Structure formats: structure tokens, C-alpha cells
Amino acid sequence: MxxxxxxxxxxxxxxxxxxxxxxxxxxxxxxxxxxxxxxxxxxxxxxxxxxxxxxxxxxxxxxxxxxxxxxxxxxxxxxxxxxxxxxxxxxxxxxxxxxxxxxxxxxxxxxxxxxxxxxxxxxxxxxxxxxxxxxxxxxxxxxxxxxxxxxxxxxxxxxxxxxxxxxxxxxxxxxxxxxxxxxxxxxxxxxxxxxKTKIDQSFPDAQFRVDNYHFWRKDRNAHGGRIVMYIRSDLPCDRKQNMECEIIESIAAELVVNGKKWLISGMYRPQTISDNDFINDFTKTHDKISVKYDNMIFLGDLNYNLLSIDKCTPLSTVCDICGIENIVKGATCFTKDAKPTLNDVILTNKKNMLQNTTNFNCGLSDVHNIIAVQLKSDVPSIKKPLKKYRSYKQLDEEKFLHDLEQANLTTIVDNVENVNEAYDIFLTPN
The missing domain is CATH 3.10.100.10 (Mannose-Binding Protein A, subunit A)
Structure with missing residues (x-):
């Protein structure tokens, strides 16, 4: 049927x-x-x-x-x-x-x-x-x-x-x-x-872009998958498609912080990918990354439960081969009819350069927590543009109206095209 x-x-x-x-x-x-x-x-x-x-x-x-x-x-x-x-x-x-x-x-x-x-x-x-x-x-x-x-x-x-x-x-x-x-x-x-979200190319980038952030996406099709990545626009970064997996869904980006290059890879492994294919694809991709980068982070939902020894063998094997470890503690996935699982991971070879690992329920996802981590680096704040405002705290309405009556506004309007310049001329004493 x-x-x-x-x-x-x-x-x-x-x-x-x-x-x-x-x-x-x-x-x-x-x-x-x-x-x-x-x-x-x-x-x-x-x-x-x-x-x-x-x-x-x-x-x-x-x-x-x-x-x-x-x-x-x-x-x-x-x-x-x-x-x-x-x-x-x-x-x-x-x-x-x-x-x-x-x-x-x-x-x-x-x-x-x-x-x-x-x-x-x-x-x-x-x-x-x-x-x-x-x-x-x-x-x-x-x-x-x-x-x-x-x-x-x-x-x-x-x-x-x-x-x-x-x-x-x-x-x-x-x-x-x-x-x-x-x-x-x-x-x-x-x-x-x-x-997954089932969003494909029929959904334009404009629906997901955020001001002051770089935006990259990788769609599977309208029935599952899809990864997006955001990085602050004032940080030197670039997507590295040649460092992305062939089978595992991933987006890889190079991020430079305080002169150090990091390779950040967001990942999702559908359960349709076999254990052997996962191990081969991950280790092959890691080998390419390790040639060019000393610092790397892999994060995402890999659908291996690290709280169960029997169900995380492929991921444990990958960690041993690549010299990386998971820094997320506690369950991250909570379904109605099963025990909580730790499917969402942050894998890195530089554990000591990371801090404040976070695992919490934000109320936006279906059954998954949000996971996050901080680099131990100082990043300059975003430079905010200078905005000028006219202050009316000391405005005397009667004097203002008197000045308007005495001013030769025709001269200002006829000779000046910029409204701010006209305003400055208006305030300048004769």
C-alpha cells in the first residue's frame, strides 16, 4: 500500500x-x-x-x-x-x-x-x-x-x-x-x-542571510538534509569545498583568528550511510585537512550514540585514527520513545585551545539540543559606524521660530543641494 x-x-x-x-x-x-x-x-x-x-x-x-x-x-x-x-x-x-x-x-x-x-x-x-x-x-x-x-x-x-x-x-x-x-x-x-529541514534550491539565499555574517549552504534535496554555516563578516574566512566530504554531508570553512588558521567543518551523517563508508570518507577527508591545517574542529549530528559503547564503535574508530576527541558531555538528543542519546558532537585535535562547551535546549529544534564552543582567542569587536543626530535638548521654540522668520531661506535653498550643508549654513551666524 x-x-x-x-x-x-x-x-x-x-x-x-x-x-x-x-x-x-x-x-x-x-x-x-x-x-x-x-x-x-x-x-x-x-x-x-x-x-x-x-x-x-x-x-x-x-x-x-x-x-x-x-x-x-x-x-x-x-x-x-x-x-x-x-x-x-x-x-x-x-x-x-x-x-x-x-x-x-x-x-x-x-x-x-x-x-x-x-x-x-x-x-x-x-x-x-x-x-x-x-x-x-x-x-x-x-x-x-x-x-x-x-x-x-x-x-x-x-x-x-x-x-x-x-x-x-x-x-x-x-x-x-x-x-x-x-x-x-x-x-x-x-x-x-x-x-532535516527539506530545503532545496527553490528557497533563495535571501530567506536565510543575516546582516554582518557570511552565509554558506549545502542542500541535499527537498526531502532531507541541508547544512548552513554563518561566520562573522569582519573575520577573515573562506569556504573550502575541496576540504568537504564526498559522502557525509558537510560544509568546511577556513577561519583565521589571531594569526592562526582553523578548519571548521559542519557535518551531518544520514543513517543511510554505512559504517564503513563513514569511516573511509571521514578519514580520507581528515587526511586532506591535516596536510594544510594544524587546528581543526568537526561538529554536527553524526548519528552515533557516544553514551552507548555498542552504538558508537565507528565514531570511536575514527577518533582513534585521526587523533581527535569529542568535547560534548551529556545527552544531546531526546526522543519520546527512546533513551536520551549523545549524537551531536564537537570533535577537535586542539582541546586545550577551546573553552566553555555548551549543550542546552533552546526550544527551536525538534529533539536536539544546541551545542557550541568558544576559541581561547580575543577577537576585536565589530566596528560600529558613527551616526550623527541633532540634539533638541536645549531647543527654545520661540527663538527657533524667530530665527526662521529672520533667515533668508531662499538663498540657502537655491545655492545648496545637500540638506546637511544647508542646515550648517542656517546655524552659522551672519
Missing amino acids: RFYILLATCVSAVICSPTGDYCKAPFQRIGNGCYLISTEKVTGDAAAHVLCADRGAYLANFETLEEAMRMKYELLVRKTGLIYYIGGRKMNRNIAGGDWKWFKHGETSNIKYFLFPKSQPNGSSQDPQDCLSFWAPEENNWNRTAMIFIVFFASFLLTVKGAPTADPCGFPYRRIGEGCYLIVNDTVSADTAIV
């Missing part, structure tokens, strides 16, 4: 909806709603939630029967035969018949109607059915009874916040009717959909 995602400004496929009263491409208007109907393949409703959230949307809620019927018609016209995840969930398995609610941005609302097919839901405590989907049978045509059922699949609850902001129905979303939707045809797996 195939599962997909509709984003209403999201249907498994997936249906998403945007936050706010916006509906521009790739979202589309359907009835009074704004949706994105995506046919990206996902393996559970958690991945569907994340796919919508990464597009600034949420799994679609159909709060009235009319809304559901309009979407039914739209899906039947497409004749995809797919199952589309939507934002309905069973919140309490212990209540007879289930406690079904719409779920959006961490808030719930009652489902006021039901379109369950015969014998559904038929889950049990051993085989629970907790989430809702639209099912558009492949064999439907207009010569036969056309039906869309809400069907059920077991999965876990994932709180998702956000929807398209500022202009949520801009590209790649599009408007259908009065709704705003994104229809995606790419295939994703649950892990890559959940772990």
Missing part, C-alpha cells in the same frame, strides 16, 4: 493547510479552504506531520462535512488511488469508539461528523488505529459509485507548530479555488522527513 502527503496550505499522499488567511502557490483554494495536496510517499503520520510543518503548514482539518465533500470531489477527479493523511487523531484509546479530534498546532477540536466505512474503525489495543486518512480508490470512475472513506492507521502523536508565514501561498504553493496547497510528487522516507 502506498502512502503520500497532502498539504493544506497539506492529503498519504498528504494534505496540508496554511496558517493565517493566505493562499498562494503552491497551495490552492478548494471551497473555502486552502490546501496543498502532496503525493510524496511517507511511512507514517509522523512523517506526514513533519512534511507539512517543513512547508510552514499543518495536516489539513475538515471541520465541516461540506469541506470534506469538496476535498472528496477534488481527490476523485485526480483518480490517484492514494491514501492521504489528514489532521484527525484518536486522542484516548481507552474511550469506547475512540476520542476522535482534529489536531492543529498542538490544539484539538471535536470532530462533529464521521465518514467511517463499514467495519471501521476495527483497531485493538494490540493493533491500534489512531490517525485519519482520505482514501481515493484507484478503480473509481464516474460510471460507478464514487466514495472517499476516512480510514485509520496506527502511529504516534507529533506536535507541530507553524504554517506558511508572511505570504504562505507563494511558490511552491498554489491556489486552488479559495484554498492554498502544495502538491508534491517526490518520495520520502520517514527518517529523512523527520530529521
Whole structure:
């Protein structure tokens, strides 16, 4: 069975909806709603939630029967035969018949109607059915009874916040009717959909640049991965693409502080990369770096749990071969159904030149803490531009008006083009 995602400004496929009263491409208007109907393949409703959230949307809620019927018609016209995840969930398995609610941005609302097919839901405590989907049978045509059922699949609850902001129905979303939707045809797996940001070249640099900082990015595709790096613009630095890994996702940059060159590499290892490929790629890259740099730092999520000896052997092997060590202490990744893990690391060959290693939850990430470290170096402060302001603390309004009456403003205006120069002439006594 195939599962997909509709984003209403999201249907498994997936249906998403945007936050706010916006509906521009790739979202589309359907009835009074704004949706994105995506046919990206996902393996559970958690991945569907994340796919919508990464597009600034949420799994679609159909709060009235009319809304559901309009979407039914739209899906039947497409004749995809797919199952589309939507934002309905069973919140309490212990209540007879289930406690079904719409779920959006961490808030719930009652489902006021039901379109369950015969014998559904038929889950049990051993085989629970907790989430809702639209099912558009492949064999439907207009010569036969056309039906869309809400069907059920077991999965876990994932709180998702956000929807398209500022202009949520801009590209790649599009408007259908009065709704705003994104229809995606790419295939994703649950892990890559959940772990990364899914931002690709369709998102311009201008959305991520920060004043007074260099900005570099490395995209994988719209379904996972992606690394960005920021370095203060007043520090001598340069990206070194020849020092980046071939398989492991990475961005490498040279940074010069107090005359010392550092190679800083931000990394992410998807779990699809095998242990042998990781070891070979990392050590090969390290060999190239060590020829030109005495000081190096590798930081990022390598998906090896250093709190478990059995699960960190490849990373430990790399550290031994390269003469580097991890300086992050304590767990950095906290998931609902597993023990905390130390997946996010800062590896260096110059531990004594670093200080104030930080590992804390900033509330912005899904399950990961932020990790950071300081170099033991003094960096000059950013030079701030001098700004001139006119002071009105001693202003005497009557004298000011008198001066205006006595001044020959015509001469000043006719002969001077610069307003500041004109102001200086005005203040200069005759």
C-alpha cells in the first residue's frame, strides 16, 4: 500500500493547510479552504506531520462535512488511488469508539461528523488505529459509485507548530479555488522527513542571510538534509569545498583568528550511510585537512550514540585514527520513545585551545539540543559606524521660530543641494 502527503496550505499522499488567511502557490483554494495536496510517499503520520510543518503548514482539518465533500470531489477527479493523511487523531484509546479530534498546532477540536466505512474503525489495543486518512480508490470512475472513506492507521502523536508565514501561498504553493496547497510528487522516507529541514534550491539565499555574517549552504534535496554555516563578516574566512566530504554531508570553512588558521567543518551523517563508508570518507577527508591545517574542529549530528559503547564503535574508530576527541558531555538528543542519546558532537585535535562547551535546549529544534564552543582567542569587536543626530535638548521654540522668520531661506535653498550643508549654513551666524 502506498502512502503520500497532502498539504493544506497539506492529503498519504498528504494534505496540508496554511496558517493565517493566505493562499498562494503552491497551495490552492478548494471551497473555502486552502490546501496543498502532496503525493510524496511517507511511512507514517509522523512523517506526514513533519512534511507539512517543513512547508510552514499543518495536516489539513475538515471541520465541516461540506469541506470534506469538496476535498472528496477534488481527490476523485485526480483518480490517484492514494491514501492521504489528514489532521484527525484518536486522542484516548481507552474511550469506547475512540476520542476522535482534529489536531492543529498542538490544539484539538471535536470532530462533529464521521465518514467511517463499514467495519471501521476495527483497531485493538494490540493493533491500534489512531490517525485519519482520505482514501481515493484507484478503480473509481464516474460510471460507478464514487466514495472517499476516512480510514485509520496506527502511529504516534507529533506536535507541530507553524504554517506558511508572511505570504504562505507563494511558490511552491498554489491556489486552488479559495484554498492554498502544495502538491508534491517526490518520495520520502520517514527518517529523512523527520530529521532535516527539506530545503532545496527553490528557497533563495535571501530567506536565510543575516546582516554582518557570511552565509554558506549545502542542500541535499527537498526531502532531507541541508547544512548552513554563518561566520562573522569582519573575520577573515573562506569556504573550502575541496576540504568537504564526498559522502557525509558537510560544509568546511577556513577561519583565521589571531594569526592562526582553523578548519571548521559542519557535518551531518544520514543513517543511510554505512559504517564503513563513514569511516573511509571521514578519514580520507581528515587526511586532506591535516596536510594544510594544524587546528581543526568537526561538529554536527553524526548519528552515533557516544553514551552507548555498542552504538558508537565507528565514531570511536575514527577518533582513534585521526587523533581527535569529542568535547560534548551529556545527552544531546531526546526522543519520546527512546533513551536520551549523545549524537551531536564537537570533535577537535586542539582541546586545550577551546573553552566553555555548551549543550542546552533552546526550544527551536525538534529533539536536539544546541551545542557550541568558544576559541581561547580575543577577537576585536565589530566596528560600529558613527551616526550623527541633532540634539533638541536645549531647543527654545520661540527663538527657533524667530530665527526662521529672520533667515533668508531662499538663498540657502537655491545655492545648496545637500540638506546637511544647508542646515550648517542656517546655524552659522551672519
